[in-house]
Each structure stands twice: as C-alpha cells, then as structure tokens.
Amino acid sequence: xxxxxVTALSDTVCELGEGPSYDPTSGSLYWxxxxxxxxxEHRYDGETKTHPLGRMASAIAIVDGGRQLISAEDGLYxxxxxxxxxxxxxxxxxxNHVTRSNDARVHPCGAFWISTMGKKAETGAGSIYxxxxxxxxxxxxxxxxPNSIAFTADGTVAYYTDSKSGLIMRTACDPATGLxxxxxxxxxxxxxxxxxxxxxxxxxxGTLWNARWGEACVNxxxxxxxxxxxxxxxxxxPSCPAFYGPDADRLAVTSAWADMDADQRxxxxxxxxxxxxxxxxxxxxxxxxxx
Numbered sequence: 561x562x563x564x565x566v567t568a569l570s571d572t573v574c575e576l577g578e579g580p581s582y583d584p585t586s587g588s589l590y591w592x593x594x595x596x597x598x599x600x601e602h603r604y605d606g607e608t609k610t611h612p613l614g615r616m617a618s619a620i621a622i623v624d625g626g627r628q629l630i631s632a633e634d635g636l637y638x639x640x641x642x643x644x645x646x647x648x649x650x651x652x653x654x655x656n657h658v659t660r661s662n663d664a665r666v667h668p669c670g671a672f673w674i675s676t677m678g679k680k681a682e683t684g685a686g687s688i689y690x691x692x693x694x695x696x697x698x699x700x701x702x703x704x705x706p707n708s709i710a711f712t713a714d715g716t717v718a719y720y721t722d723s724k725s726g727l728i729m730r731t732a733c734d735p736a737t738g739l740x741x742x743x744x745x746x747x748x749x750x751x752x753x754x755x756x757x758x759x760x761x762x763x764x765x766g767t768l769w770n771a772r773w774g775e776a777c778v779n780x781x782x783x784x785x786x787x788x789x790x791x792x793x794x795x796x797x798p799s800c801p802a803f804y805g806p807d808a809d810r811l812a813v814t815s816a817w818a819d820m821d822a823d824q825r826x827x828x829x830x831x832x833x834x835x836x837x838x839x840x841x842x843x844x845x846x847x848x849x850x851x
Contacts, residue, residue: 564839566794569804569812570602572610573832577814578759579619579631579664580802580834584845586641589804590628591814591834594618594660599630602834604805611644616679619664621672621849629849631674633660636691638851649851650696652676658685663707663759663800668715670850671738673699675706681724688720692738693850699740708760708770711738712783713844719747719768721757726750728757728770730785747785759800761811764842771798771813778813778837791839795831796824803843804836811837 574593577600582589587604599611599620617632620639628639635651653659653676664674671692678685684702688709691697700706705723715735721728730747731740747768750757755775762768766783776796780789795815804812817831825831 563792564837566791566835566837568830568833569836570600570608570834572600572602572608572834574598574600574814574816574834575832576799576816576818577832577834578662578799578816579617580800580804580812580814581620581622581846582802582804582808582812583622584806584808585622585625587806589802589812589834590620591800591802592618592620594662595818600834613646616660618661619674621664621666622846623849623851629672629851631661631664631672633679636672636674636851650691652689652696653687658682662686662705663709663720665709665711665761666847666849667711667718667733667738668713668847669736669738670847672849672851673709673718673720673738675703675709675720677703677705681705683724686722690739691849691851697739705756707756707758708768710760710762710768712762712766713764717762719760719762720744723756723758723773726756728760728768728781728785748781748787751787758798759814761801761803761843763803764844767841769801769811769841771800773797773799778811791837793835795833795835796828797831798835801837803841803845808843808845809840811839811841811843813837 580591619631708721731744
C-alpha cells in the first residue's frame with residue numbers, strides 16, 4: 561500500500577493546534593491555537609486569517625449562516641461571523657480556574673459533546689458534557705485528557721478516550737438525542753506504540769481516523785476496532801483530523817509544537833502546521849449544533 565502525499569495546508573504555526581472543522585457553506589476550515597487563544601480560518605481558495613479570541617478555546621460548531629458556537633475555557637460562546645463578537649451562551653466550569661476546554665464533536669442529531677481538562681493535564685480534572693437544545697449535562701467525569709470524541713453517521717455509536725489511558729472507548733448512543741446508552745467498552749488500545757490517541761473523525765464507511773500524538777501518524781480503525789491503515793505524518797505531534805473540501809473527501813490534520821524543547825523543535829521543523837492528506841475518503845460534513 562503506497563503512502564499518500566502529505567503536504568502543509570497552511571504554514572500558520574500553532575503552539576497547540578486543535579479542533580479543526582470544515583464549514584461547507586463558507587468553504588472555510590477552522591481550527592485553534594488553544595493556549596494562545598487564536599481561531600485560524602483557512603478558506604478553500606487558500607486565504608488564511610487569524611482571529612484573536614482573548615481566551616483559550618478549542619472547538620467550533622456551526623449554528624447557522626451567521627453564528628458559530630465556540631467551546632472555550634469558561635464556557636460556550638456564540639460568535640458572530642461578520643464581526644467576530646463573542647457572547648457567552650452557556651457557562652461551563654466557569655469557577656474552576658484549573659480547567660479549559662478540549663476535544664468536542666457535534667452528534668448527527670445536533671447535540672454537542674464538549675470536554676474539559678486541566679490546563680496542566682492534571683489527573684482526573686476533566687469531564688465530557690452533552691449540550692442539546694439548551695440543556696447541559698455531564699456525561700463522564702474524572703478524565704485527564706479527553707479526546708477522540710466522534711460519532712457514526714447514523715448517530716448510534718459514540719467514541720471517546722482519556723488519552724492517558726491508551727484506550728479508545730465505544731458506547732451505544734441514542735440517535736435522537738446523542739446521549740450514551742449502556743456501558744462503554746474498549747474499542748481500540750494503544751498497542752505497542754508510544755503515542756497517545758488524540759482527535760478522531762468517523763467516515764461514512766464507519767472507519768475511525770485517529771491522530772496519534774507523539775507517534776507521527778494518523779491511524780484508521782475498522783468498525784470492529786481493527787487497525788487497517790497508518791498514514792505517516794511529517795511531524796511528531798498530529799492532534800486532530802477533519803474532513804475537508806467541498807466533497808469532504810480529504811483529511812486535514814492539525815499539529816502542535818507544545819512541550820517540545822529547542823532541540824526537539826529543530827528536529828521537527830513542521831510542528832504546529834496544519835496538513836492535508838491526499839488520500840480519498842468518504843467523509844461527511846459536521847452537523848449544525850442545536851443550541
């Protein structure tokens with residue numbers, strides 16, 4: 561199996577690039593530099609803009625043509641696309657100054673799974689929440705580094721991980737509400753690798769594509785949890801994939817230089833860039849969030 565070409569989609573370098581999501585209406589891929597409070601917007605025609613947010617933020621969802629929902633360190637904010645103005649919509653752990661937001665994904669029904677974690681990855685400081693039509697509910701607590709939140713296209717299966725555990729979990733999900741059903745079970749483990757499971761997306765075939773932080777690859781798992789492919793990345797810390805382009809048929813992948821010393825950064829000169837994997841996939845666009 562030949563290796564697909566992997567090229568820099570954007571030369572914008574993020575200390576902690578995360579949370580990519582493509583908006584087919586505007587033709588823009590959005591992602592975050594979490595620790596520096598920046599939202600990056602890369603249009604399909606090649607133009608890139610950086611929007612300061614004034615707070616740590618990590619995930620974005622589309623509400624409608626003029627509004628986005630941003631998951632930030634103290635809650636969920638509505639963002640006016642035209643002006644960039646942020647308005648607090650739902651406070652989340654606003655009095656907990658230890659935590660910030662992390663991984664998130666919109667369920668096919670419009671529910672938003674969002675997560676928190678310690679700013680220094682404190683053990684057990686994080687949680688995963690569910691937001692749907694104005695209701696916020698904690699789903700899972702005592703998580704150190706929540707990641708890999710993703711759903712099958714029919715909404716019947718949800719995935720998530722605590723990256724410190726080395727295990728991606730799978731749970732049945734109510735397709736009408738996006739709430740988990742029953743007990744979560746192990747879907748995939750770290751195996752013999754040294755890296756951590758980071759962000760994931762699930763394509764129309766049920767394949768879960770997972771960025772392997774620290775191991776310079778994006779791995780593909782079958783619906784049964786079997787590793788079917790591993791795509792090498794030109795940087796050690798890929799963080800999250802997203803389906804990209806007008807047909808959602810390619811993968812864009814964010815990365816980070818966070819936690820690297822000077823020698824490691826010199827050895828990994830592309831760390832922090834966002835990449836495009838030239839491998840056809842049967843992707844899908846993120847649903848709009850119902851707030």
